[in-house]
Amino acid sequence: DAKTTQPNSMESNEEEPVHLPxxxxxxxxxxxxxxxxxxxxxxxxxxxxxxxxxxxxxxASLAIAEDRKSSxxxxxxxxxxxxxxxxxxxxxxxxxxxxxxxxxxxxVNP
Amino acid sequence: xxxxxxxxxxxxxxxxQNVTLSCEQNLNHDAMYWYxxxxxxxxxxxxxSQIVNDFQKGDIAEGYSVSREKKESFPLTxxxxxxxxxxxxxxxxxxxxxxxxxxxxxxxxxTVV
Numbered sequence: 001d002a003k004t005t006q007p008n009s010m011e012s013n014e015e016e017p018v019h020l021p022x023x024x025x026x027x028x029x030x031x032x033x034x035x036x037x038x039x040x041x042x043x044x045x046x047x048x049x050x051x052x053x054x055x056x057x058x059x060a061s062l063a064i065a066e067d068r069k070s071s072x073x074x075x076x077x078x079x080x081x082x083x084x085x086x087x088x089x090x091x092x093x094x095x096x097x098x099x100x101x102x103x104x105x106x107x108v109n110p
Numbered sequence: 111x112x113x114x115x116x117x118x119x120x121x122x123x124x125x126x127q128n129v130t131l132s133c134e135q136n137l138n139h140d141a142m143y144w145y146x147x148x149x150x151x152x153x154x155x156x157x158x159s160q161i162v163n164d165f166q167k168g169d170i171a172e173g174y175s176v177s178r179e180k181k182e183s184f185p186l187t188x189x190x191x192x193x194x195x196x197x198x199x200x201x202x203x204x205x206x207x208x209x210x211x212x213x214x215x216x217x218x219x220x221t222v223v
Contacts, residue, residue, distance in 0.1 A: 087153075096158065
């Protein structure tokens with residue numbers, strides 16, 4: 001499994017953009033990069049995923065570095081409901097193993 | 111509605127007893143997973159299964175057992191051999207393909223007294 005490094009915590013103000021970084025320098029060429037988030041006392045929920053090019057959906061954008069060793073999850077306008085732990089997960093083609101790191105705790109200030 | 115269901119939400123057991131946590135999905139997903147989460151920590155993989163009648167150990171399988179007799183069901187048994195079973199347990203499922211998302215249940219909070 002590719003290893004990931006994320007900051008333990010980040011803080012943002014409401015309605016401001018948030019950039020959540022993830023380092024995955026050992027990722028292989030066929031690994032997809034998935035992001036999930038977990039609100040308190042709930043199961044994680046899917047946010048976005050990508051392979052090489054940048055991706056957008058209704059929740060967020062994913063910017064993937066050209067060398068694929070890092071990626072950034074972008075929340076364009078943070079809301080209080082976005083306060084959660086965000087996990088970056090490289091998903092390997094070698095199996096369906098889905099493992100989580102410690103993630104980044106995002107705090108959104110009103 | 112399609113989804114993944116864990117039951118019960120809260121479970122209390124006495125020390126030394128085995129307990130089985132239920133996980134059912136009607137999404138026709140191939141793979142299913144069990145995780146353990148301790149307060150303030152990330153999710154740790156216990157077991158996962160890619161097809162019926164087959165499963166693999168995750169990072170912390172000791173003291174746990176699973177079965178996958180049906181595609182829709184992946185029950186987890188916390189045995190008396192698990193030294194510290196009190197935790198939040200999460201089940202997930204997804205299709206094989208790498209570009210598909212995983213769906214999670216709402217979790218079972220197990221307390222062993």
